[in-house]
Amino acid sequence: MIVFEDVIKVYDPDVVGLQDFTCHIGKGEFVFMVGPSGSGKSTLIKLVLKELVPDSGRILVAGRNLGTLRKSRVPLLRRNIGCVFQDFKLLPNKTVHDNVAYALEVVGEPRRSIRRKVPEILSLVGLAEKTDSYPHEISGGEQQRVSVARAFVNHPPLLLADEPTGNIDPETAVGIMQLLVRINRTGTTVVVATHDRDMVNRMRRRVLQLEAGRLVRDERRGSYDQVTEEVGDAL
Amino acid sequence: MRFSFFLSEAFGSMRRNWVMAMAAVITVFISTAILGAVLVTRDNLNQGATSLKNRVMIEVFIKDAATPAQTQALERKIQGLPDVKSYKYISKEEALRRFRERFGERIVANLPINPLPASYEIQVKNADRVDAVAQQFFSDPSVDNDPGTHNGVKYAKETVRKMLGTISLIEKGMWVTTGIFAAAAVLLISTTVRLSIFARRREVEIMRLVGATNWFIRWPFVLEGFITGLVGAVLAAAFVWVGNWGIANWIQSSQIDFLSLRVFRMWWQGGTWPLGLMPTLAILGALLGAVGSLVALRRYLKT
Ligand SMILES: Nc1ncnc2c1ncn2[C@@H]1O[C@H](COP(=O)(O)OP(=O)(O)O)[C@@H](O)[C@H]1O
Numbered sequence A: 001m002i003v004f005e006d007v008i009k010v011y012d013p014d015v016v017g018l019q020d021f022t023c024h025i026g027k028g029e030f031v032f033m034v035g036p037s038g039s040g041k042s043t044l045i046k047l048v049l050k051e052l053v054p055d056s057g058r059i060l061v062a063g064r065n066l067g068t069l070r071k072s073r074v075p076l077l078r079r080n081i082g083c084v085f086q087d088f089k090l091l092p093n094k095t096v097h098d099n100v101a102y103a104l105e106v107v108g109e110p111r112r113s114i115r116r117k118v119p120e121i122l123s124l125v126g127l128a129e130k131t132d133s134y135p136h137e138i139s140g141g142e143q144q145r146v147s148v149a150r151a152f153v154n155h156p157p158l159l160l161a162d163e164p165t166g167n168i169d170p171e172t173a174v175g176i177m178q179l180l181v182r183i184n185r186t187g188t189t190v191v192v193a194t195h196d197r198d199m200v201n202r203m204r205r206r207v208l209q210l211e212a213g214r215l216v217r218d219e220r221r222g223s224y225d226q227v228t229e230e231v232g233d234a235l
Numbered sequence B: 001m002r003f004s005f006f007l008s009e010a011f012g013s014m015r016r017n018w019v020m021a022m023a024a025v026i027t028v029f030i031s032t033a034i035l036g037a038v039l040v041t042r043d044n045l046n047q048g049a050t051s052l053k054n055r056v057m058i059e060v061f062i063k064d065a066a067t068p069a070q071t072q073a074l075e076r077k078i079q080g081l082p083d084v085k086s087y088k089y090i091s092k093e094e095a096l097r098r099f100r101e102r103f104g105e106r107i108v109a110n111l112p113i114n115p116l117p118a119s120y121e122i123q124v125k126n127a128d129r130v131d132a133v134a135q136q137f138f139s140d141p142s143v144d145n146d147p148g149t150h151n152g153v154k155y156a157k158e159t160v161r162k163m164l165g166t167i168s169l170i171e172k173g174m175w176v177t178t179g180i181f182a183a184a185a186v187l188l189i190s191t192t193v194r195l196s197i198f199a200r201r202r203e204v205e206i207m208r209l210v211g212a213t214n215w216f217i218r219w220p221f222v223l224e225g226f227i228t229g230l231v232g233a234v235l236a237a238a239f240v241w242v243g244n245w246g247i248a249n250w251i252q253s254s255q256i257d258f259l260s261l262r263v264f265r266m267w268w269q270g271g272t273w274p275l276g277l278m279p280t281l282a283i284l285g286a287l288l289g290a291v292g293s294l295v296a297l298r299r300y301l302k303t
């Protein structure tokens, strides 16, 4: 689903975003991206969305080479990628329903199917009751559910989450993560950048660890921290 | 694309950011009102100048004692001048009738005889030739000159030419003013729109994120600018129209000295302007708003 080959991204003047980055993420996978702040997780997500362009290397998303993707096709790329962010990115002046419907309006979905799909996805994320609330009237966890609903309402083949539980208390975070797992079960590839050590350790999914823009670990059923043989034995 | 969606987005945003929308409307209002006022004034001045040019008229008064042969000779002389556009004979009776019209019956009723001379009113083709034409009658025997003068020939000399010169100077100044204010309007509107877009950069970011095309993002903003510009400009056009009408009315009804009243009446032409100035202002305002939005959006839609 996502292929990075020798990707380099350096910000002006010379801050390293990603360095010699190579990795493959298959269709239907659930992947955690971990690493300290500033290690390049958000940079990777922005590159996949073609919000940023790499200085060198090749990026393929769903088989399409982003290097040769025309500017006018970028919106089409983004319609096939759901996005969830730490700060939710909801429109404060629109209701829960309208925030989700927005993603469908943008792609020119007929009104009738909007009326069907939005309540459907809202009850999937457990917000059927809050349809007419505004973002400031609901909790952070609920806002993030709205954001997940918006990301998934088009049933995109790929969903990117950049620290989705960063602003949420741990109990609520579990619910969000379960939601992402359910979405992954429908066949959608899910990539989650996170700081949440407990979550990563509990889920035992593939882990990509970044350090100063480099991929330093790629483990199939990994934990947040690299576990050496001895430590593992000691546990 | 779905027009009703764009329209409701535009109106919704204007309702939410109504302070901003008001500021934009007022900006458009002020700049188009000034533009409109300049255009109307220029127009009135133009009409005034045209009337003045048409009014470059020479009056040649005829002695009561002149013989019919002398009068006929005078008329032939007028006919023979190439600079004369037209002329008209005003008899003593006609002169009295005009006098009565202007000053009332009471003054005329007490007159034992008609003191007013007959005259020829001569229109000249070119205002610059007034002097040359008038001079032809200075020493004509049938003209009602006092001894040693040529006060039997009356024409607006320096005053008219100075006035015409002033009008053309004012007109040039107005063109410059018009240009300055048109530029100011564009600048003010694009600044206002840029501020409004800056306030909504989060919205634009989210639109891009969910895969909106650039035109999809632009439309509500362009529509908003269009509506804002239209409202401001229509208000301005109405304001200018009412203002012009009011001033013209006031000039006509006031008891200003009749000479200047005549001049002002010509300049303001009874409060009308050539049909189309109002729609022109409205369309201009709406376009200013829409283009202002497009220009302001450019840097937010780079990638
Ligand atoms: N727009 C930018 N301009 C300059 N440097 C940036 C920019 N965005 C990120 N960086 C730098 O790139 C590096 C990687 O950042 P980022 O990808 O945001 O890391 P993470 O998401 O893992 O915290 C950091 O050193 C950060 O300071």
Ligand SMILES: [Mg+2]
Binding pocket: A038, A041, A042, A043, A162
């Ligand atoms: Mg980040």
